[in-house]
Amino acid sequence: MKVFIAIALFALWLVLSASFNPAHVVLGAIVALIVAWINPIGTPYTRRFLWLRALGYAPWLFGRVVKSGLHVSRLILYPALPIKPELIQHKTKLRSEGELVVLGNSITLTPGTITVEVAPGELIVHAIDASAQQDLISGVLDEKVSRLFSAWEGDQ
Amino acid sequence: MTALAVFLIVVGLFFLVVGSIGMMRLPDVFSRAHALSLTDSLGAVFVLAGLAVYEGFTLNFLRIIVVLLLVYLMNPAISHATLRAAYRSGLRPSAKEEK
Numbered sequence: 456m457k458v459f460i461a462i463a464l465f466a467l468w469l470v471l472s473a474s475f476n477p478a479h480v481v482l483g484a485i486v487a488l489i490v491a492w493i494n495p496i497g498t499p500y501t502r503r504f505l506w507l508r509a510l511g512y513a514p515w516l517f518g519r520v521v522k523s524g525l526h527v528s529r530l531i532l533y534p535a536l537p538i539k540p541e542l543i544q545h546k547t548k549l550r551s552e553g554e555l556v557v558l559g560n561s562i563t564l565t566p567g568t569i570t571v572e573v574a575p576g577e578l579i580v581h582a583i584d585a586s587a588q589q590d591l592i593s594g595v596l597d598e599k600v601s602r603l604f605s606a607w608e609g610d611q
Numbered sequence: 612m613t614a615l616a617v618f619l620i621v622v623g624l625f626f627l628v629v630g631s632i633g634m635m636r637l638p639d640v641f642s643r644a645h646a647l648s649l650t651d652s653l654g655a656v657f658v659l660a661g662l663a664v665y666e667g668f669t670l671n672f673l674r675i676i677v678v679l680l681l682v683y684l685m686n687p688a689i690s691h692a693t694l695r696a697a698y699r700s701g702l703r704p705s706a707k708e709e710k
Contacts, residue, residue, distance in 0.1 A: 467677070470670065470673045470674055470677060471674060471677065473670050473671075473674070520652050520653065521653065524626065524649055524652070524653040527633070527645055527646075527649055528625075528626065528629045528649065531629055531630075531632055531633035531636060531637070531646065531649075532629060532632070536636055536637075538637070538642060540638075540639075540641055540642045540704045541704060542641075542703070542704060559687070559691060560684075560687040560688070560691075561687075562687075563648065563686075563687035563690050563691050564648065564652045564683065564686065564687050565648075565652075566645055566648045566649045566652065566653070567645055569641070569644050569645065569648065569690055569691065569694055570687075570691050570694075571641075571691070571694045571695055571698045572695055572698060572699075573691075579698070581641045581642075581644070581694065581704065583642055583645045
């Protein structure tokens with residue numbers, strides 16, 4: 456596992472340095488090995504993250520980001536500034552750290568809603584107006600995020 | 612190809628400008644953070660995508676993609692950290708005096 460991390464880090468080094476001068480390449484290899492060796496492997500995630508489903512989730516999320524981005528732009532440019540900001544408590548059935556990270560990040564990425572405080576099962580979200588909260592209240596986002604994680608090992 | 616790149620960059624610039632306007636017009640730190648997320652998750656991303664298209668498939672293209680992914684991973688973390696700090700230090704949204 457650490458070998459894969461080292462290879463990935465080395466590839467990233469090559470892309471970013473864009474220099475195939477032997478001194479740089481060797482230095483990159485050494486740094487990649489040290490970083491991979493120092494850092495502990497394994498994640499705090501208690502449930503498995505399904506990478507293939509994430510590939511489907513990302514475009515959906517981006518579409519949603521564009522939609523609510525246009526909405527927030529309209530709010531900002533409208534002369535009367537018709538915003539109605541409020542903090543809402545969002546109850547969720549998601550519990551594990553991985554799920555909460557993905558859910559919180561997705562909420563914050565979407566213009567119009569930002570995660571303010573996170574606890575297992577409950578998020579405090581700042582929403583700029585009522586229509587920005589819709590996907591959250593309807594539970595679509597929770598559903599999509601929970602499908603990114605499988606319940607038990609081997610359920611791929 | 613250049614036309615597509617220009618289109619993407621112009622769309623990105625639109626969101627950057629709107630985000631900047633929002634930064635000035637919105638009343639408090641919470642709603643200003645929404646303008647920030649507008650500039651980051653749409654403005655910067657469209658500009659970078661335009662640059663990537665303009666560049667074509669070279670090493671620089673890969674670098675731009677790496678930057679794009681980093682923006683998408685770090686922008687929510689930064690907004691969240693800022694707002695959580697504001698929230699924990701006792702700030703609350705000030706909606707009342709606005710209307």
